[in-house]
Amino acid sequence: MAGTGVFAELVDGDGVFKYYSSGEWKKSSSGKSVPIINPTTRQPHFKVQACTQEEVNKLMEEAKTTQKSWAKTPLWKRAELLHKAAALLKEHKVPIAECLVKEIAKPAKDAATEAVRSGDLVSYCAEEGVRILGEGKFLVSDSFPGNERTKYCLTAKIPLGVILAIPPFNYPVNLAVSKIAPALIAGNSIVLKPPTQGAVAALHMVHCFHLAGFPKGLISCVTGRGSEIGDFLTMHPMVNCISFTGGDTGIAIAMKAGMIPLQMELGGKDACIILDDADLDLAAANIVKGGFSYSGQRCTAVKVVLVMESVANALVEKVKAKVAKLTVGLPEDDSDITPVVTESSANFIEGLVVDAKQKGATFCQEYRREGNLIWPLLLDNVRPDMRIAWEEPFGPVLPVIRITSVEEGIHHCNASNFGLQGCVFTRDISKAILISDAMETGTVQINSAPARGPDHFPFQGLKDSGIGSQGITNSINMMTKIKTTVINLPTPSYTMG
Numbered sequence: 001m002a003g004t005g006v007f008a009e010l011v012d013g014d015g016v017f018k019y020y021s022s023g024e025w026k027k028s029s030s031g032k033s034v035p036i037i038n039p040t041t042r043q044p045h046f047k048v049q050a051c052t053q054e055e056v057n058k059l060m061e062e063a064k065t066t067q068k069s070w071a072k073t074p075l076w077k078r079a080e081l082l083h084k085a086a087a088l089l090k091e092h093k094v095p096i097a098e099c100l101v102k103e104i105a106k107p108a109k110d111a112a113t114e115a116v117r118s119g120d121l122v123s124y125c126a127e128e129g130v131r132i133l134g135e136g137k138f139l140v141s142d143s144f145p146g147n148e149r150t151k152y153c154l155t156a157k158i159p160l161g162v163i164l165a166i167p168p169f170n171y172p173v174n175l176a177v178s179k180i181a182p183a184l185i186a187g188n189s190i191v192l193k194p195p196t197q198g199a200v201a202a203l204h205m206v207h208c209f210h211l212a213g214f215p216k217g218l219i220s221c222v223t224g225r226g227s228e229i230g231d232f233l234t235m236h237p238m239v240n241c242i243s244f245t246g247g248d249t250g251i252a253i254a255m256k257a258g259m260i261p262l263q264m265e266l267g268g269k270d271a272c273i274i275l276d277d278a279d280l281d282l283a284a285a286n287i288v289k290g291g292f293s294y295s296g297q298r299c300t301a302v303k304v305v306l307v308m309e310s311v312a313n314a315l316v317e318k319v320k321a322k323v324a325k326l327t328v329g330l331p332e333d334d335s336d337i338t339p340v341v342t343e344s345s346a347n348f349i350e351g352l353v354v355d356a357k358q359k360g361a362t363f364c365q366e367y368r369r370e371g372n373l374i375w376p377l378l379l380d381n382v383r384p385d386m387r388i389a390w391e392e393p394f395g396p397v398l399p400v401i402r403i404t405s406v407e408e409g410i411h412h413c414n415a416s417n418f419g420l421q422g423c424v425f426t427r428d429i430s431k432a433i434l435i436s437d438a439m440e441t442g443t444v445q446i447n448s449a450p451a452r453g454p455d456h457f458p459f460q461g462l463k464d465s466g467i468g469s470q471g472i473t474n475s476i477n478m479m480t481k482i483k484t485t486v487i488n489l490p491t492p493s494y495t496m497g
């Protein structure tokens, strides 16, 4: 159970979860806490500390100091500790999953999968890190015109320093470790600010790193509302890199952050283009999985279907039949559709539905909502003047736009301010490649729904969907900089065969 057994030391006498600094679990001197509302009951379920600016300053100082000695820790030893943390994450998947169920209403099975997937990510990162960080480059000067072979240049990847990691509510564990593990293997220290909904799951995950035995002060986890301590953290002079996943907040952070590397994975409006030769059963299955898993609260969810008019009726019927089979209810019961994360999110989604109704969309199901629970809804005959055609609901509502040419579909996709992923369904691979090239998105999936995983694949958004690229290898590289040492020889030197 959350906060018991090896996790008992995370909770203070008042039942508030502590924050993590100097290798210890601490109560904030603010005396204040932040409630975490269970999306299902809409009642407070957990509480976390509201940390102060002084507490942030202290852990930043420590992060700075500890990083220097961590950077001198052999790579194999860093990897060994990460492997231990990975094993602990998997061993403690039950309490971690329980937190995800209560804090973010993630269906029980998906919650357990997130914990296991996170352990796998950490292990892979350790293995990838020892390979790519153990290699450098060797350049000689006589390859550039006018030079003789008098200079040998050695390049190495060195750590950035203190990495600030800010993940979103929907994968508070997985999208935290996707930042923590690359940062640590590359010799950086880490300050984690988990999302408020999902903070307790993240604290349990941090405890697994604590139990693994990382040096004190190398990893810190500070809790509090992003709106209250966010700016203080992101503009802190000791932060050398920010890795953020979330919504438009990321754009605001990018404008305020100093001259430091940024990794931003932001929103998306992933389009699914269906051509008239597509396998409609395959497409329908992927639309339902892509559009409605975790109730549409994935950045990579299918967020608009663009289907050729000639196959639209058939496709919509197939999708409708599958939507009818989705179970709706409690995350504890592993229902397909569970309450969305907050009441304000449910209200926002409802606003999009009302707008579509007023403007004449076809409702394939009756709109139904109880509290934060919204029944899955497919909206057919959506037109570009409707908000749902462009905005991401982050909920179980999926618009279908009927198109009369492929160009119309590509045009709709590219007119979006987002550019995360997209997908195309066709049996013609040549057409699929041409469409993929024309779509202005970080990734295009051919004959499958968008997805970030597997976690070692590159993952990036264009336009307002982000800066930089994630995925294990890219994140490790992003969290390093290049250092070169040039050996200058008095005379040209050549190695003979």
Ligand SMILES: NC(=O)C1=CN([C@@H]2O[C@H](COP(=O)(O)OP(=O)(O)OC[C@H]3O[C@@H](n4cnc5c(N)ncnc54)[C@H](OP(=O)(O)O)[C@@H]3O)[C@@H](O)[C@H]2O)C=CC1
Pocket: 166, 167, 168, 169, 170, 193, 194, 195, 196, 197, 224, 225, 226, 227, 229, 230, 231, 234, 245, 246, 247, 248, 249, 250, 253, 265, 266, 267, 268, 298, 299, 392, 394, 420, 461, 465, 466
């Ligand atoms: N491209 C991608 O990989 C992904 C994108 N997303 C996008 O994220 C959004 C939903 O996630 P959500 O968690 O609500 O996103 P938010 O942008 O609201 O929050 C993300 C994180 O930022 C924190 N935060 C809030 N305000 C600030 C601030 N001023 N400074 C620093 N940090 C701050 C939040 O903390 P707190 O919770 O305390 O407010 C949370 O930890 C959707 O738009 C979705 O598309 C989601 C997942 C993946």
Ligand SMILES: O=C(O)[C@H](O)COP(=O)(O)O
Pocket: 170, 171, 175, 297, 298, 299, 300, 301, 450, 451, 452, 453
């Ligand atoms: O945060 C998200 O929504 C994820 O990055 C999506 O990950 P997935 O596509 O692997 O579910």
